[in-house]
Amino acid sequence: MMIAVVAVAALGLLGLMHWYLWRRLVRDVSRPGGPYRRTGTALALLLPALMLLALIGGRAFPLAVERWFAWPGYLWAALGLYLLLALLAGEALRPLLVRLRRPRPRAAAARPETARPEPAEPESAPPAAPVEPAEPAEPAEPVESAEPVVRSAAESTAESAVESVASRRLFVSRVVAGGAAAVAVGVVGTGTYGVLRGPRVKQVTVPLAKLPRVAHGYRIAVVSDIHLGPILGRAHTRRIVDTINAVQPDLITVVGDLVDGTVSELGPAARPLADLRARDGAYFVTGNHEYFSGAAPWVEFVRELGVHPLENDRVELPRFDLAGVNDLAGTAHGQGPDYDRALGDRDRTRAAVLMAHQPVTIHDSVRHGVDLQLSGHTHGGQLWPGNYLAELANPTVAGLERYGDTQLYVTRGAGAWGPPVRVGAPSDITVVTLASLHA
Incomplete structure (x- = not known):
């Protein structure tokens, strides 16, 4: 029941977001019935549908089918996010x-007053002659009222004012929409290049x-x-392998979330x-x-590829112990993390490095005397401001932090889930250099 409520709320929020995007990017910047209005309205319906298909595609369609809507659907998810943020910021600029666009009233032209002559003293005039009674004047032709002319001018002025306001609003809407689109495309384009270039x-x-x-x-x-999935494939793996081999490490740790699909597909x-x-x-x-x-x-x-899995297990390297635990998601399959099995009988005088995908397991590592935990999972937030949401669910989102006698390092990861885009959280492969306090 709760899942259904959350799903309905999420769909409602998604619908409201796309209605706002349509209003600001399509309706407010175009004339009714025009080709831009019709095309924009069609895209406002198609793009969110592709996004939903991309989000559920991995569990509903084969990988070959999923690839067709993964690119447009996931890219629109990122682009829609930054269009929304840019348009909301633009609301503050509208007033x-x-x-600035409002026309300034013209100043009335100064007219110099003409000096009026002093009225002359009246001279004494001779007595007026008697006036003959005038002939009665013929009635004048009726003059047409000027009222219709005055009303017509007022209506013209009002229509001009309305057109001026409408033109001003259209101009402002187009400036804000164009600026938001430019910012969003630039941010998403740069973030996509960062992922496809490699960590x-x-x-x-x-x-x-x-x-x-x-x-x-x-x-x-x-x-x-x-x-690895419908977007990132073999070429992405090759870039990662070449980058790791180039730094010539002593040890390589692959800390989970390698794939989004089956072995047969990927x-x-x-x-x-x-x-x-x-x-x-x-x-x-x-x-x-x-x-x-x-x-x-x-x-x-x-294992067949020569990469050794550590399933709640430990290997004693010459200089320290390396252990690994299954991810918390394995608990539902009876394959969850088992710290006692991985670390219970070890020699605690030796340093211990633990591979655990999710940072939230750090408190178990502290209890078992782990010196360093290596984790991923958070992507560093991947899409700003996602890092603030990631902070709510993880003790450390990225980087190195200390918890008691245990240190936790969280890498941002080498790929991307969903949109092949990273903003404010560049992908990385981290080389951790261990330092001895006795050196």
């Missing part, structure tokens, strides 16, 4: 633009109290949220992961999206 390398140094001196400078490549897109190279190998833990399409087949597939 100013109306005032950039970010360097972070993390001191660990238990790390031996010999391990000082050990480098871990952290990559998360690749999100296996070829993930195959470049077999080319990952690091001295101590590459490791993988599940994210919540793996469970949407079947985590077990993906675990076996990445």
